[in-house]
Amino acid sequence: MKPTGLGSRIVRGALFAKLMNKALAFIKDPDKLRELIQKAGSKAEASRGTDALKEMWHTLMAFLRLLRAYVRGDYRNVPLKSLILIVAGVLYFVLPIDVIPDFLVGLGFVDDAAVLAWVYASVKKVLDEFARWESTRAGGAALEAPGDGARTR
Numbered sequence: 001m002k003p004t005g006l007g008s009r010i011v012r013g014a015l016f017a018k019l020m021n022k023a024l025a026f027i028k029d030p031d032k033l034r035e036l037i038q039k040a041g042s043k044a045e046a047s048r049g050t051d052a053l054k055e056m057w058h059t060l061m062a063f064l065r066l067l068r069a070y071v072r073g074d075y076r077n078v079p080l081k082s083l084i085l086i087v088a089g090v091l092y093f094v095l096p097i098d099v100i101p102d103f104l105v106g107l108g109f110v111d112d113a114a115v116l117a118w119v120y121a122s123v124k125k126v127l128d129e130f131a132r133w134e135s136t137r138a139g140g141a142a143l144e145a146p147g148d149g150a151r152t153r
């Protein structure tokens with residue numbers, strides 16, 4: 001079941017529909033997808049301490065790891081519809097001006113977190129399968145950091 005509320009309203013809107021269309025172009029262009037992953041990782045690090053993102057931090061990091069593995073060709077067991085949703089969610093996250101502009105201290109990431117929560121609920125099974133796959137690599141001991149591909153626990 002998908003969450004209701006702000007995230008649901010946003011993903012049904014025109015902005016998210018445009019991002020869904022853009023997501024396919026990113027999926028087809030590995031360089032664009034790598035650039036998006038880098039931009040999202042940098043923004044995530046910069047906004048890590050915000051209250052709104054605390055609950056969605058691990059989910060956002062999992063999305064970025066999945067996309068990184070996908071673009072490298074290491075993990076391709078992702079249905080296209082789920083991949084499009086994840087990329088669209090990450091695109092929404094990197095937009096500076098969206099439903100609630102990110103520069104509004106205390107509120108700016110509330111909509112981003114709501115969209116990420118909605119996407120997570122929509123692709124939970126896919127993300128769980130990725131997590132199982134990921135745990136088999138390197139004994140599950142190392143996960144990539146969001147920014148530069150460095151390893152961290």
